[in-house]
Amino acid sequence: xxxxxxxxxxxxxxxxxxxxxxxxxxxxxxxxxxxxxxxxxxxxxxxxxxxxxxxxxxxxxxxxxxxxxxxxxxxxxxxxxxxxxxxxxxxxxxxxxxxxxxxxxxxxxxxxxxxxxxxxxxxxxxxxxxxxxxxxxxxxxxxxxxxxxxxxxxxxxxxxxxxxxxxxxxxxxxxxxxxxxxxxxxxxxxxxxxxxxxxxxxxxxxxxxxxxxxxxxxxxxxxxxxxxxxxxxxxxxxxxxxxxxxxxxxxxxxxxxxxxxxxxxxxxxxxxxxxxxxxxxxxxxxxxxxxxxxxxxxxxxxxxxxxxxxxxxxxxxxxxxxxxxxxxxxxxxxxxxxxxxxxxxxxxxxxxxxxxxxxxxxxxxxxxxxxxxxxxxxxxxxxxxxxxxxxxxxxxxxxxxxxxxxxxxxxxxxxxxxxxxxxxxxxxxxxxxxxxxxxxxx
Amino acid sequence: xxxxxxxxxxxxxxxxxxxxxxxxxxxxxxxxxxxxxxxxxxxxxxxxxxxxxxxxxxxxxxxxxxxxxxxxxxxxxxxxxxxxxxxxxxxxxxxxxxxxxxxxxxxxxxxxxxxxxxxxxxxxxxxxxxxxxxxxxxxxxxxxxxxxxxxxxxxxxxxxxxxxxxxxxxxxxxxxxxxxxxxxxxxxxxxxxxxxxxxxxxxxxxxxxxxxxxxxxxxxxxxxxxxxxxxxxxxxxxxxxxxxxxxxxxxxxxxxxxxxxxxxxxxxxxxxxxxxxxxxxxxxxxxxxxxxxxxxxxxxxxxxxxxxxxxxxxxxxxxxxxxxxxxxxxxxxxxxxxxxxxxxxxxxxxxxxxxxxxxxxxxxxxxxxxxxxxxxxxxxxxxxxxxxxxxxxxxxxxxxxxxxxxxxxxxxxxxxxxxxxxxxxxxxxxxxxxxxxxxxxx
Numbered sequence: 096x097x098x099x100x101x102x103x104x105x106x107x108x109x110x111x112x113x114x115x116x117x118x119x120x121x122x123x124x125x126x127x128x129x130x131x132x133x134x135x136x137x138x139x140x141x142x143x144x145x146x147x148x149x150x151x152x153x154x155x156x157x158x159x160x161x162x163x164x165x166x167x168x169x170x171x172x173x174x175x176x177x178x179x180x181x182x183x184x185x186x187x188x189x190x191x192x193x194x195x196x197x198x199x200x201x202x203x204x205x206x207x208x209x210x211x212x213x214x215x216x217x218x219x220x221x222x223x224x225x226x227x228x229x230x231x232x233x234x235x236x237x238x239x240x241x242x243x244x245x246x247x248x249x250x251x252x253x254x255x256x257x258x259x260x261x262x263x264x265x266x267x268x269x270x271x272x273x274x275x276x277x278x279x280x281x282x283x284x285x286x287x288x289x290x291x292x293x294x295x296x297x298x299x300x301x302x303x304x305x306x307x308x309x310x311x312x313x314x315x316x317x318x319x320x321x322x323x324x325x326x327x328x329x330x331x332x333x334x335x336x337x338x339x340x341x342x343x344x345x346x347x348x349x350x351x352x353x354x355x356x357x358x359x360x361x362x363x364x365x366x367x368x369x370x371x372x373x374x375x376x377x378x379x380x381x382x383x384x385x386x387x388x389x390x391x392x393x394x395x396x397x398x399x400x401x402x403x404x405x406x407x408x409x410x411x412x413x414x415x416x417x418x419x420x421x422x423x424x425x426x427x428x429x430x431x432x433x434x435x436x437x438x439x440x441x442x443x444x445x446x447x448x449x450x451x452x453x454x455x456x457x458x459x460x461x462x463x464x465x466x467x468x469x470x471x472x473x474x475x476x477x478x479x480x481x482x483x484x485x486x487x488x489x490x491x492x493x494x495x496x497x498x499x500x501x502x503x504x505x506x507x508x509x510x511x512x513x514x515x516x517x518x519x520x521x522x523x524x525x526x527x528x529x530x531x532x533x534x535x536x537x
Numbered sequence: 538x539x540x541x542x543x544x545x546x547x548x549x550x551x552x553x554x555x556x557x558x559x560x561x562x563x564x565x566x567x568x569x570x571x572x573x574x575x576x577x578x579x580x581x582x583x584x585x586x587x588x589x590x591x592x593x594x595x596x597x598x599x600x601x602x603x604x605x606x607x608x609x610x611x612x613x614x615x616x617x618x619x620x621x622x623x624x625x626x627x628x629x630x631x632x633x634x635x636x637x638x639x640x641x642x643x644x645x646x647x648x649x650x651x652x653x654x655x656x657x658x659x660x661x662x663x664x665x666x667x668x669x670x671x672x673x674x675x676x677x678x679x680x681x682x683x684x685x686x687x688x689x690x691x692x693x694x695x696x697x698x699x700x701x702x703x704x705x706x707x708x709x710x711x712x713x714x715x716x717x718x719x720x721x722x723x724x725x726x727x728x729x730x731x732x733x734x735x736x737x738x739x740x741x742x743x744x745x746x747x748x749x750x751x752x753x754x755x756x757x758x759x760x761x762x763x764x765x766x767x768x769x770x771x772x773x774x775x776x777x778x779x780x781x782x783x784x785x786x787x788x789x790x791x792x793x794x795x796x797x798x799x800x801x802x803x804x805x806x807x808x809x810x811x812x813x814x815x816x817x818x819x820x821x822x823x824x825x826x827x828x829x830x831x832x833x834x835x836x837x838x839x840x841x842x843x844x845x846x847x848x849x850x851x852x853x854x855x856x857x858x859x860x861x862x863x864x865x866x867x868x869x870x871x872x873x874x875x876x877x878x879x880x881x882x883x884x885x886x887x888x889x890x891x892x893x894x895x896x897x898x899x900x901x902x903x904x905x906x907x908x909x910x911x912x913x914x915x916x917x918x919x920x921x922x923x924x925x926x927x928x929x930x931x932x933x934x935x936x937x938x939x940x941x942x943x944x945x946x947x948x949x950x951x952x953x954x955x956x957x958x959x960x961x962x963x964x965x966x967x968x969x970x971x972x973x974x975x976x977x978x979x
Contacts, residue, residue, distance in 0.1 A: 113870075117893055200915050206904065208914055215926055216896065290751075294926050309732070309755035313748065315927040316757075336949040343951035428555075447974030450944050451559055454658065462648065462947030471955065472650055472943065473642050473965035484657055484736050484940045485757040486928040498926045501914070502892050505904030507778040509785035513913065523915035532889030 101285040105244065105292045107272035108217045112242035114270035116214050120191035123238055126266040127187035130234065131180040133265035134258070138176055141261070144253040145171040145226060152250055161250075164350050164409075168225050169251055179227050182476050186234040189475040192493040193240050196529040202503075202521050203513075209502040209530035214240035216294040218496065219286050220478065221308070223299055224248030229255050232297075233262050233274050235478050239496035242273045244293070246283055287312035297491075299479050302432070317486060317495070319479035321406040322352035322434035324464045327423045327449065329440035330363040336461060337439040338372045343463040344437070346379045349410050352480060353435050353467040356406055357413045359423045362388070365416045369393045381410045388416035403430040420445055424452050431455060434482055435467040435489075456481065456489035502530050543727040547686065547734045549714035550659045554684035556712035558656050562633035565680055568708040569629035572676065573622040575707035576700070580618055583703070586695040587613040587668060594692055603692075606792050606851075610667050611693055621669050624918050628676040631917040634935040635682050638971040644945075644963050645955075651944040651972035656682035658736040660938065661728050662920065663750070665741055666690030671697050675704050675716050677920050681938035684715045686735070688725055729754035739933075741921050744874070759928060759937070761921035763848040764794035764876035766906040769865045769891065771882035772805040778903060779881040780814045785905040786879070788821045791852050794922060795877050795909040798848055799855045801865045804830070807858045811835045823852045830858035845872040862887055866894050873897060876924055877909040877931075898923065898931035944972050 099107075115123075134141065149170050155161035198210040218241045222228045229247050236243035247255040259276040266273070277286065286293065290313045297317045298308045305318035326344050328337040344355035360368055365388065373393045376383060384398035395414065402413040403426070417423045427436055437459035438449040446460040457467045467490065469477025474492025481487050487495030512519050541549075557565075576583065591612050597603035640652040660683045664670045671689050678685035689697040701718040708715070719728065728735065732755045739759045740750045747760035768786050770779040786797035802810055807830065815835045818825060826840035837856065844855040845868070859865045869878055879901035880891040888902040899909045909932065911919025916934025923929050929937030954961050 113894070113896070116896075202908070202913065202915060206908075306755065313751035313758075315925065316755075317927075333949070339949060339951055343953050347951070347953045347956065443974045446946075450942075452555070454555070454558075455942070457943040457945065459945040460947065462945050462950045463952050465952035466644070466648075466945055466947075466950070467943075471644065471952070471963065473644060473963065483757065485759075488940055489943045498930055500892075500897070501899040501909075501931045503899065503901040503904050503908055504888075505902065505908075507775070507781060508904045508908070509781055509789070510905050510907035510913070511785050511789045514789065521913065521915065532885045 108242035226254035553714035668696035
């Protein structure tokens with residue numbers, strides 16, 4: 096590994112970003128296919144490096160400083176590597192996110208405005224100890240023409256190093272320096288200072304961690320914090336469907352941010368529904384904590400005020416009975432994290448009220464909260480799930496890594512012509528068209 | 538005027554924002570027509586308040602603490618008020634920016650994802666001493682369903698108060714509290730702390746001012762700083778066109794951010810072009826500062842290193858001769874502020890290289906930099922010209938004040954069905970369609 100200063104790495108990334116922005120989709124996609132091939136060819140090296148990380152994590156596990164779930168997330172296997180190369184290939188196959196004309200507008204005869212998608216530039220990313228995260232983030236950055244600074248969890252350092260080396264060595268057809276690895280916490284602090292060079296920081300982690308980043312940089316931040324997601328079982332719900340959705344949303348993969356943490360149940364159906372769903376959860380050993388009304392119907396532990404705003408990330412669920420749709424909305428607005436909420440109801444108008452009243456990135460009707468994911472949404476993959484509201488929300492794929500520029504093609508137009516007493520009028524007509532060099536004059 | 542604490546005002550705005558988001562376009566537009574009518578009906582009151590501001594500014598002008606240009610920007614007149622009401626009406630007439638389906642995608646049979654435009658929520662704005670800015674920002678916020686905190690320049694305080702009062706009193710059909718006025722600098726500091734309540738801050742002002750805001754808040758910032766804009770006259774330029782564009786870009790309105798500050802001239806045409814354009818500028822008393830090569834051809838003052846990164850905002854222009862298109866790009870990348878640049882050339886490929894190589898929000902071919910403006914771009918009006926790259930770039934109109942939510946309509950789908958050994962495949966087909974309540978089940 097190189098021992099370059101963070102400043103040098105960021106400068107290299109800046110230079111590479113300007114060149115990468117001009118590479119064709121074919122060149123960027125070829126680089127991605129090369130990454131997939133190289134990962135496949137060098138499986139043994141990767142698994143060996145990963146074993147070293149896992150061994151160290153297991154020692155920490157024995158010392159009680161680590162959880163089994165974290166070790167599981169860290170560990171790679173041949174089949175996990177295969178799904179990583181599949182992901183890289185699928186990113187390569189996505190439509191080019193760059194050079195698209197989002198709007199074409201004729202301002203006047205011979206004066207045409209094009210809103211063109213372009214890369215953001217240099218993106219700094221800080222993510223948790225899952226080695227597949229490094230590959231996924233690098234792949235999405237490359238496809239969208241961005242240079243990327245990668246900072247993974249220290250527990251995955253051996254895995255990250257070999258994966259980074261493979262990615263760099265495989266991508267000789269794009270400008271060198273487009274990907275940079277930093278490893279120390281001090282390097283993150285250096286990065287946060289470089290607001291002239293870095294265009295966006297994307298931290299994934301706890302709400303406290305993302306707040307720390309936001310408080311310590313003037314670079315725009317696209318944060319991925321926890322999800323306190325809700326399923327609300329309405330008075331008009333199909334209760335069988337509600338049981339299946341509530342079960343899937345918690346049990347199918349409890350460690351992730353789009354798993355449900357609180358189940359809200361309309362009072363009208365609580366007596367019929369709760370014994371059913373609780374029986375189902377108990378089969379999967381889910382620990383349940385309910386409010387008083389819930390505990391009047393089923394035998395569960397008492398929930399505390401703190402429970403309502405907790406992301407358990409585990410087989411634990413809180414349950415609350417609410418008197419109305421409005422009370423459910425009030426609960427979610429008070430305790431939720433604006434990630435993903437789902438209503439189960441057969442009444443389309445009540446569903447629409449739920450969806451329109453909530454300020455969450457994803458709001459579902461009759462579907463599991465677990466669908467809130469870049470792959471399932473059809474974005475190819477995701478760099479994270481944004482819990483902010485600016486630039487990109489919810490699962491962030493290629494589009495979230497782009498911005499736009501305005502191109503104006505004229506033949507000598509002056510603003511003076513369109514001002515003052517004899518001002519010429521603008522026509523401002525949108526038209527179907529894309530910018531190509533000299534497109535106006537054709 | 539009310540003496541409520543900033544915290545109270547922001548809380549009121551938050552409550553109003555949730556309700557305003559649900560108001561129909563008709564309701565929001567009616568409120569805008571009511572504003573236009575009220576401004577028209579209460580012209581005399583507005584002009585009287587404005588006169589008080591202007592009187593005070595003129596005293597400062599006499600004391601040498603103020604410039605005539607600032608007094609001019611502050612002063613309202615019956616015709617300026619008419620253009621303000623025209624602007625409000627034109628914002629009302631824009632297409633509804635909310636509730637639009639940006640993408641509709643079938644994830645599988647009976648499982649449909651809609652990406653819906655929604656308001657951002659509560660937007661804090663800090664702007665300069667131009668009373669028309671308050672009305673323009675409030676109008677755009679209202680049309681896009683956002684609550685807005687308004688902080689204008691203290692020199693315009695009397696004008697801002699009456700305009701704010703008129704706006705509030707005229708908009709009784711939308712949730713009260715959607716617009717809030719703050720006046721003291723201390724209130725701005727309080728606002729910057731409220732990252733839980735405010736979704737976006739939009740400061741307009743100097744680069745130092747916007748940096749101060751960015752350094753002192755963890756709220757996302759959409760900054761509008763200065764424009765160091767360039768016109769590059771290429772070796773393949775139509776020199777007559779280049780003279781007209783360079784003249785219009787500087788002289789038509791030198792005080793604004795999209796006026797040109799530096800003229801770059803290809804060495805091949807410098808001898809033919811410079812005497813021509815300098816003669817033209819001298820007619821308008823433009824003060825010219827050139828590099829050595831320029832001064833070898835025309836008689837102008839010497840430009841210093843500092844000139845290249847200065848926004849004069851006045852009838853002053855720096856001129857530099859460059860040896861190549863690449864040298865022009867290098868100059869702009871080094872000294873520019875990523876606002877607006879224009880190339881004058883008859884060669885479409887050279888124009889395309891210029892446009893693709895620059896990282897500025899707006900890049901023009903054969904047109905004046907002064908076109909970089911929300912109204913001229915056909916956005917109806919603008920809350921500012923973003924010099925950042927995240928969320929919105931260049932002139933920011935209604936679209937820049939929106940974000941999106943994902944709505945998913947299902948009939949009981951579980952993620953478990955799409956995972957594991959017998960995983961069902963997603964279809965991920967985009968289709969033409971918009972979300973309406975219960976749209977999936979139709």
